[in-house]
Each structure stands twice: as C-alpha cells, then as structure tokens.
C-alpha cells in the first residue's frame with residue numbers, strides 16, 4: 001500500500017493523527033490528512049475546557065467539525081479525553097466533593113452520549129499517575145477529593161454512557177517497564193479481576209533524547225495485552241531528524257505489529273509545522289508537508 005492508513009489497514013490496524021479543527025481549512029493540511037491517515041484524534045477540541053467551560057453548558061462545535069470531517073471520509077475517531085487534571089476549567093477545581101462527583105459523571109455521560117456510535121475508543125482517564133519511582137497517583141481535584149476510586153467510577157459511568165466504545169486509560173512515561181507503568185499495570189489487572197470495565201491502555205509515546213524509545217517497549221505492550229486489554233499508541237512523536245528519527249519510528253511500528261492486540265498508532269500531529277513541541281521536528285511530514293525519512297521508515301515497516 002502507498003499510504004500509512006492503507007498499509008496499516010492491511011495489517012488490521014489504523015494509523016491516525018491528532019488534528020486541530022482550525023487547520024482543516026488549510027488545503028495541504030487537509031489533503032495530507034485525508035490521503036495518509038484513517039483515524040483522527042482531536043488534539044484539544046474534546047478536552048473539558050473546550051466542551052464544558054462552564055457548568056452543564058456544552059459546546060461541541062469544534063469537536064463536531066473534526067468528527068464530521070472524519071466520518072464523511074470513512075476515518076475512525078479516538079475520543080480524547082474525559083477526565084484529566086490539565087485543560088480543566090477552574091469551576092471544576094472549585095467544587096466540593098459531592099458536586100465534583102456529579103460534575104464528573106455528568107461530563108462523561110453528556111460527552112459520550114453526544115458522540116455515541118461515532119468514537120471507536122475513548123481516553124476515559126488521562127495521566128492519573130505520578131512520574132518517578134513512587135507508583136503513586138498524581139494530585140488532582142479528582143484524586144484529592146474523590147480518592148482512588150475516581151478512575152473506577154469514571155470507567156463505570158463511561159460504559160453505561162456508550163457501551164460500544166472501547167474505554168482506555170492513557171498515560172505517558174509508561175511506555176517501558178518502570179514504577180509508573182507497573183502501577184498502571186496493577187490497576188488494569190485489578191480492574192479485570194473485579195469486572196471494572198476497561199478495554200484498552202493508551203501509551204502516549206512522546207519520545208526525545210531524555211525519554212527515548214525504551215528497549216523493552218514491545219515487551220511492555222505485550223504484558224498489558226496479556227491482561228486482556230487492547231493496547232494503542234496514542235500520541236506518538238519522536239524528537240530528532242534524519243536516520244536516527246526514522247530508526248526510532250521503525251522500532252515503534254515494529255513493536256506494535258509484533259503485539260496482536262496493538263490495534264493502532266496515532267501520531268500527535270500531521271506536520272512539524274503545528275507540532276505542540278514548537279522547537280522540535282518530531283512528526284512524519286515536515287513543515288512544508290514533505291515526507292521525511294521517518295515517514296518512509298513507517299510506511300516500509302507497516
């Protein structure tokens with residue numbers, strides 16, 4: 001196959017990109033997206049501050065634009081994200097415990113029902129664990145007020161809201177085996193043992209020289225898959241350039257293909273022009289939409 005999406009589809013997988021609604025009108029952006037990718041993730045448009053900036057007043061305009069763009073072209077959509085400490089409006093942080101609980105459940109239910117049947121996988125909870133060796137939860141309004149049970153509650157609410165969407169836990173620095181990924185692993189294992197609904201784990205995979213592709217990346221994906229969940233590479237970008245960058249991208253693709261439950265890869269942007277890593281060049285197309293060596297490495301590996 002001659003495009004990323006078609007090549008991934010031949011392997012039973014999707015190949016997606018994070019997309020910003022305000023770039024869809026740029027013709028090179030749209031044509032690169034439409035030609036190469038068969039899944040999209042709204043980069044910011046489904047986050048809490050975008051859809052519910054004031055309590056129980058929902059605005060789906062920008063997210064709908066992306067979902068409609070994708071649906072009319074037969075692309076899948078990943079939902080990102082329902083419960084996260086970041087890009088969270090101030091009114092949520094200010095709530096007391098019982099209001100926070102009902103606001104969280106109302107948010108999950110309203111957003112998921114709006115998109116019911118249109119989202120293949122939802123990042124229900126994003127980045128709930130700390131970095132470092134503690135394996136502890138990260139402080140957040142949800143953690144601090146609702147306690148450890150907030151993740152389970154969010155997943156149960158999500159299952160009820162759209163029973164056909166895959167429900168994912170998503171995080172970064174969990175790509176190799178370490179204290180943080182062990183903590184997530186133990187949570188997933190516990191959820192599976194107790195029948196708490198969870199279908200997939202997302203590995204963000206933001207890599208750079210301080211945080212390279214781990215040598216045990218594939219092994220780590222496999223141990224999660226062995227718990228009975230799908231695994232997805234959800235926000236891939238790799239700082240660098242040329243052959244070194246291409247080699248790292250190849251390793252990521254090979255790792256996913258080697259794990260039968262690794263169902264798809266999403267890169268965190270279409271082009272270096274709009275990468276959130278403003279100083280870097282971490283994506284597959286350069287800022288003029290030319291294919292980089294990393295693009296060729298990915299297409300060849302798929």
Ligand code: XIL
Nearest residue numbers: 043044080081126172204235268276
């Ligand atoms: C980033 C977006 O790319 C930026 O545009 C925004 O300013 C901040 O968030 N982990 C996540 C993503 O789960 O939602 C983040 O996206 C990158 C890190």
